[in-house]
Amino acid sequence: MKVLLADDDRVLTHLLSSRLRAKGAEIIVAHDAMQAFMSAMRSPPDVIVLDLQMPGGTGLAALNRLKQSAKTSQIPVVVLTGSVDLESAASFKALGATEFLRKPVDPEELYRVLCTLLAPQERAG
Numbered sequence: 001m002k003v004l005l006a007d008d009d010r011v012l013t014h015l016l017s018s019r020l021r022a023k024g025a026e027i028i029v030a031h032d033a034m035q036a037f038m039s040a041m042r043s044p045p046d047v048i049v050l051d052l053q054m055p056g057g058t059g060l061a062a063l064n065r066l067k068q069s070a071k072t073s074q075i076p077v078v079v080l081t082g083s084v085d086l087e088s089a090a091s092f093k094a095l096g097a098t099e100f101l102r103k104p105v106d107p108e109e110l111y112r113v114l115c116t117l118l119a120p121q122e123r124a125g
Contacts, residue, residue, distance in 0.1 A: 001024070001025045001026070001046050001047065001114060001115075001118055002025070002026045002028070002043075002045040002046045002047075003020060003025050003026065003027050003028070003045055003046065003047050003048075003049060003114065004028045004030060004036060004039055004040055004045040004047075004048045004049070005017055005020075005027055005028065005029050005030070005049045006029075006030040006031075006032075006033070006035070006036035006039075006048065006049065006050045006051060006054065006059070006062070007031070007049070007050075007051035007054065007080060008031050008032060008051065008053075008054045008055055009051070010031065012103075012104075012105070013029050013031070015107065016049070016105065016107055016110060017029055019107035019108075019111070020107070020110070020111060020114075023111055025111075025114075028043070028045060031054070031055075032054050032055045032056030032057075033054045033055070033056045033057035033058060033059055033061060033062040034056035034057055034062075035056065036048070036050060036054075036062050037062050037065050037066060040066055040071075040072045040075070041069065041071060041072065044071060044072055044075060045075065046075070046076075046118055047075065047076045047077075047078065047114055047117055047118060048066065048072075048075055048076070048077045048078070049077075049078045049080060049110065049114075050062060050063060050066075050077055050078070050079055050080065050097075051079075051080045051081070052079060052080065052081045053081075053082070059079065059080075059081075060091075060092075060095060063077055063079065063092075063095050063096060063097060064095055064096075066096070067095060067096035073096070076098040076099070076117040076118070077096065077097050077098055077099075078097070078098060078099045078100065078101060078110070078113060078114070078117070079092045079097045079099070079100040079101070080100070080101055080102075080103055080105055081100060081101075081102060081103065082102070082103045098117055099113055099117065101113065
């Protein structure tokens with residue numbers, strides 16, 4: 001599983017990437033929204049984990065750009081956010097997010113979500 005992990009919190013990206021790598025995932029880290037978009041365009045991952053609050057443009061803008069590109073539109077996106085209300089959750093889904101998780105993120109929960117999202121792709125591919 002190739003994961004693009006986009007979050008400006010370097011402590012969090014280090015924690016999540018080391019836990020996911022220990023489970024066999026290949027991790028690409030981006031620390032701002034533009035870097036995340038460019039990384040996904042250069043080498044499309046299997047799944048994207050995207051924080052909403054980052055420098056270089058908002059995570060929502062990055063999500064919108066990712067979903068508009070033919071190269072990345074089918075990649076599942078897990079949105080990370082510090083606060084989620086039902087209205088926000090609906091807007092994430094409307095923009096194309098597959099799932100959302102509230103921070104602080106439990107690495108085990110994130111791994112389970114990623115496996116669940118990618119399982120249909122592995123059966124189909």
